Amino acid sequence: MRRWAMDHSPFRTVxxxxxxxxxxxxxxxxxxxxxxxxxxxxxxxxxxNALLTNGFVTHLQEIIEAARPAAxxxxxxxxxxxxxxxxxxxxxxxxxxxxxHVTSDGASAQAGAFLGEPGVVVIAGTGSAAFxxxxxxxxxxxxxxxLLGDEGSAYWIGRAxxxxxxxxxxxxxxxxxxHRAVVQATGQSLDALISATSTHPAERSRLTALAPVLxxxxxxxxxxxxxxxxxxxxxxxxxxxxxxxxxxxxxxxAGGVFAAPAIWDRFAALTGAxxxxxxxxxxxxxxxxxxxxx
Numbered sequence: 001m002r003r004w005a006m007d008h009s010p011f012r013t014v015x016x017x018x019x020x021x022x023x024x025x026x027x028x029x030x031x032x033x034x035x036x037x038x039x040x041x042x043x044x045x046x047x048x049n050a051l052l053t054n055g056f057v058t059h060l061q062e063i064i065e066a067a068r069p070a071a072x073x074x075x076x077x078x079x080x081x082x083x084x085x086x087x088x089x090x091x092x093x094x095x096x097x098x099x100x101h102v103t104s105d106g107a108s109a110q111a112g113a114f115l116g117e118p119g120v121v122v123i124a125g126t127g128s129a130a131f132x133x134x135x136x137x138x139x140x141x142x143x144x145x146x147l148l149g150d151e152g153s154a155y156w157i158g159r160a161x162x163x164x165x166x167x168x169x170x171x172x173x174x175x176x177x178x179h180r181a182v183v184q185a186t187g188q189s190l191d192a193l194i195s196a197t198s199t200h201p202a203e204r205s206r207l208t209a210l211a212p213v214l215x216x217x218x219x220x221x222x223x224x225x226x227x228x229x230x231x232x233x234x235x236x237x238x239x240x241x242x243x244x245x246x247x248x249x250x251x252x253x254a255g256g257v258f259a260a261p262a263i264w265d266r267f268a269a270l271t272g273a274x275x276x277x278x279x280x281x282x283x284x285x286x287x288x289x290x291x292x293x294x
Contacts, residue, residue: 017035017069017070017071017289018033018034018035018067018068018069018070019033019034019035019069019070019071019072019073019285019288019289020032020033020034020042020063020064020067020069020071020072020073020098020285020288021033021034021072021073021108021281021282021283021284021285021286021288022045022060022063022064022072022073022074022075022281022284023075023105023108023109023279023280023281023283023284024045024047024048024049024056024060024074024075024076024077024105025047025048025049025077025105025125025126026047026049026077026125026126026127026204026208027047027125027126027154027205027208027256028044028045028046028047029044029045029046029047029048029059029063030044030045030279030280030281031043031044031045031063031067031281032279032281032282032285033067033069033285034282034285034286034289039278039282042063042067045059045060045063046059048060048076048077049076049077049078056076057088057091057092057095060074060092061092061095061096064092064096064098064100065096068098069098070098070099071098071099071100071101071288071289072092072096072098072099072100072101072288073100073101073102073103073108073283073284073285073286073287073288073289074088074089074092074100074101074102074103074108074284074288075103075104075105075106075107075108075109075280075281075283075284076088076102076103076104076105077104077105077127077143079102079103079104079105080104080143085102085103085104086102088102089101089102099288100288101284101287101288103284103287104131104140104143105123105129105280106121106123106129106130106131106140106143107131107133107138107283107287108280108281108283108284108287109121109123109131109254109276109279109280109283110131110132110133110283111280111282111283111284111286111287112254112276112277112278112279112280112281112282112283112284112286113252113254113276113277113278113283114250114252114276114277115277115278115286116286118132118133118134118135118249118250119132119133119249119250119251119252120132120239120242120243120246120249120250120251120252121251121252121253121254121276122235122236122238122239122251122252122253122254122255122267122271122273123254123255123280124152124153124154124231124235124253124254124255124256124257124258124263125153125154125255125256125257126146126150126153126154126155126204126208127142127143127145127146127149127150127153127155128142128143128149128150128151128152128153128156128234128235128238128255128257129141129142129143129238130142130235130238130239130241130242131242132242132243132245132246132249133246134246134247134249137245137246138246139242139245139246140242141238141241141242142238142241146204151231151234151235152230152231152232152233152234152235152238152257153257154208154211154256154257155204155207155208155211156231156234157210157211157214157215157227157228157231157257158206158207158208158209158210158211158213158214159207159210160214160227160230160231161178161181161182161207161210161211161213161214161224161227162182162190162193162197162207162210164178164179164182164214164223164224164227165178165179165182165183165190166190166194169190173223174223175217175221175222175223175224177217177220177221177224178214178217178221178223178224181213181214181216181217182210182213185209185210185213186206186209186210193206211257211260212259212260214227214228215228215260215262215263216260218260218262219262225262228260228262228263228266229266231257231263232262232263232266232267232270233266233270235253235257235263235267236267236270236271239251239271239273240271250272250274251271251272251273251274252273252274252275252276252277253267253268253271253273253274253275253276254276254279254280258275
């Protein structure tokens with residue numbers, strides 16, 4: 001298990017004990033232990049979302065009990081109300097005997113990205129959202145799920161790739177390179193992809209997996225470049241929406257979508273964004289420590 005020190009963290013000396021941080025997500029769950037300024041990565045957990053995953057509380061309970069921490073913090077997608085987060089945290093506290101603080105994945109990502117300082121983090125993974133804190137107030141934008149939002153996310157990009165492939169096949173535009181790449185990546189016909197996606201619409205991995213396929217073409221295919229530019233623009237708009245309410249805060253971009261240079265370069269040019277100082281799992285631990293009394 002990899003360890004690394006948070007030498008410049010303002011929390012280095014104020015978080016005693018062994019604090020567990022959990023960053024749940026649509027593609028997997030990252031788990032870390034934060035102890036006296038040192039972060040130790042733990043075995044990953046399964047994908048989890050409070051709206052989409054049956055039995056997610058049981059999964060979280062197993063992770064907490066295996067780590068035996070003094071306190072635990074969880075950033076959980078699908079959590080939209082404070083009372084919902086409080087109820088989940090109270091249930092896990094009762095079940096594990098460990099103080100558990102549950103928050104949205106946006107709050108934990110923001111805490112990790114700026115190590116507890118003010119700022120706006122834009123999260124672009126399976127879904128997309130922005131969360132900001134100015135030292136007094138918080139604000140959020142996006143995070144509405146793949147049916148009603150998640151613009152600029154891996155799912156959105158993957159769906160755009162599939163649409164471009166279908167449009168080319170129908171002689172309605174699209175892109176032949178995207179069509180070829182999508183068919184090769186899925187290993188099946190587009191008819192089979194349509195059937196699988198329509199039969200199991202909540203299983204977002206089929207389309208999310210196409211995001212890196214599309215972004216890899218951005219340097220050579222005009223249609224792919226248009227899609228990545230639109231994705232970056234959507235993500236920048238999330239940051240701006242939060243800044244309008246909280247003030248001109250610094251911006252960070254977190255999540256797998258930003259691994260693509262075509263997305264990151266455009267997003268950074270629009271927002272002046274930096275890479276996060278730490279991940280959301282560390283942020284979840286930072287938020288849990290002061291509340292736990294550990």
